[in-house]
Amino acid sequence: MACNIRTIFVASLASIVFLTSLYHHHHLFHPQPIISSENLPLHPHIHPNYAIQEHHHHQQQIVPDSIPSVSILLPAWEVLVVVSPATPIPPDFIAGPFTCLFPNNVSSPAKPAGFLPAPYRTTFKCDFPTILHRRLPFPQPILTRSPERSTLPQSPELLRWNFLVYDSVSTENDVALFVKGLNHRQGGYRLANEFRCVFGDDDGVNGVKTTVTTSYQEVFRCRIPETSAFSNSGGGRIRISLEMSEQKRVVPSLAYYTPARKVVVEQPKSLLCACTMVYNVAKFLKEWVVYHSSIGVDRFILYDNESDDDLQRVVQELVQEGYNVTILFWLWPKTQEAGFSHSAIYANTSCSWMMYIDVDEFVYSPSWLNSPNPSHQMLKSLLPQSPSSKIGQVMISCYEFGPSNQSSHPLMGVTQGYNCRRRSDNRHKSIVLLDAVDESLLNVIHHFKLKQGYREMKMSVEDAVVNHYKFQAWSEFKTKFRRRVSAYVVDWMQEMNPESKDRTPGLGFVPVEPEGWLEKFCEEYDERLKDLTRRWFGFESPPADVGKDE
Structure with a gap:
């Protein structure tokens, strides 16, 4: 009997040792892969109606x-x-x-x-x-x-981040929600009737629900309920989210409903404003603002995508000098289209026309080349002069400039430092009548869909052009590898879509300077804007901040 017990004990112990060795062998030689932060399942462990509550837990x-x-x-x-x-x-x-x-x-x-x-x-x-x-x-x-x-x-x-209501903006009649994870790709949009907006209760059970009227890109527009439907809890703060009706699932939300501001005394709108999304552009900003202000831009709106340079200081200095510059903190990654959609609502009460260009882009007309001084009417002369024309968008072609043998940021600014470009124009940028923007707020590459009845006007390069100082000195250009701002453009370090027009020809997937970068993209010397700005502004000494490394 004792012998049998010993035999059973030894056999059991051997089995435990054997199974333990198999377990460790599997985990040592077949480790679990590290999960990618950008390709995670959508809330695999939480209840479909997970309600966001601030993390108290006593x-x-x-x-x-x-x-x-x-x-x-x-x-x-x-x-x-x-x-x-x-x-x-x-x-x-x-x-x-x-x-x-x-x-x-x-x-x-x-x-x-x-x-x-x-x-x-x-x-x-x-x-x-x-x-x-x-x-x-x-x-x-x-x-x-x-x-x-x-x-x-x-x-x-x-x-x-890939399943979240991250922001909102209101008009007098509705509210626009900005949502990640539902309309995944350009052109692939779900129907508006698949969703409802939920005001108040995060779990979608007791909240006030309204109709979704449009669903395009990351923008979902909703009807506003009667104010009497809301309780006074939460200090007047009303959470707002989106419910997927068929699944009865509410998307987690950081957004709150804020009623549109009611202006007691209406101020006249600025005729022409400029909007752009920025990241660490402090050294470039003053040249861009001073130039475009001198030719007719009344107000500048910057969507700051997590800058950590001296942007705030430079903007404060510009404001003190009399320029109208506003910064909106927009930390959301890869949301340029959503930011521009937001601006079409946010700025509509203060701006009639909005010019969507980047800080490395400068608009000018060859007809100005003999002008001794800039004029505030120059850009405005490019706009339609009669409302009956029903022109809602003016499109201006771009010339893309190369490094022009610059090995570092030009001390006198980009208009003085880069003078060689590609021969043909590529793409365009737009000046948009905000009242003509379609309710969907749909936009692609600085170009908006217009309401029915409005039309576009494309200008010839003899009438107006955008100098796009795109391929700058390598020390500046390599920052584009940080993260592309468009929701529908692959980041350059991902080995996908190598033939995309967004990618730079001859550029790999890592921020390593290609051979011959200094001379690349130089097919035609073009010093027209360089000579014009030198005559207008002098440039006897470098403009403030232009030569500083941030």
Whole structure:
């Protein structure tokens, strides 16, 4: 009997050792792949009607100096932490230090990342720790000023950037939601009747629901319910989201409904404004603003896509000098089309026409070449002079300039430093009548769909042209590898669509200077705008900020 027991014990022990060795062999030689932050399943572990609640979890009792917040996983394993609007952080406290505290005593430094408006919310960014990349579900961190480690309770799952209502903007009649993860590709749009807007209750059960009228790109427009339908809870803040009607599933949301501003005394609209999305353009901005202001742009609206240079300081200096420049914090990655859609509503009460060009683009007309001085009527003369023309969009062709043998940013500015371009024009940029923009807000490459009854006018290169200083000195150009701003353009470091017109001919998939870069794209010397701006502005010394390295 004792012999049988010993035999059974030895056999069982051997089986355990054998199975354990198999387990370790599998995990050592067949490790689980690290999950990509840009190709994650949409909330695989959470309830379909997951409601966003700021991350309280009795934090004050568990983690000293913790701050209620909600967190989103962005591309490249960045975590965006949005502080609850109910607990704003005083400006003198924002400098920190702050920490993102994850379960299992894992932490990551948190850095200030700007502010979200309506309602005002402070944001921070931290890296999602590598040790957690293979563990699903990904937990939200607790934002704290204390570096002390604590044993945290079960954390809610990180929200995903690829499935999120991230912003909104209102008119007097409706509200536009900006949503990732529903209309995935250019031209592939789901029907508006597949969705409903949900005001108030995040879970879609008790919220007020209204009709969605348009669904294009990342923009969904909704009817506004009667104000009597809302309760007075939440300090007047009304969360707004989108419900997929058939699945009864509500998209997680960071957006709030803010009624459109009612102006008691209407101010006259500026005839011509300019809008662009920017990232670290402090050294270029003054040249661009001063030039376009001198030829007729009344106001500039900059959508700041996470700049970390001296942009704020340069804008403050321009404002002090009398230029009308506004910065809107727009941290959302790959959302240029959505940003321009937002601007078509945001600026409609203050601007009649909007020029959509980048900071490396300068508009001029060859007819100005003999003008001794710039005039505020120059650009405005390109616009239709009669409303009866029903022209809603003026399109201007682009000439693309090459590095022109410049090895660093030209001290005198881009108009003086780059003088050699491709021979043929490529693409165009637009000046748009905001009242003529279609309700869908659909736009592609600085070009909007117009309401029925309006038409476009394309100008000849003899009448107007955009000098696009696209292929600059390599030290400047390589920053384009950071991340393409369009939602529908592949990032250059992804080995996809190598023949795309968005890619630079001869450029690989890594930010390494191609051989012969200094002489590339030089087919024709063109110094017309260079000579014109030198005559107008002198350039006896470098313009402020132009020569500084940020």
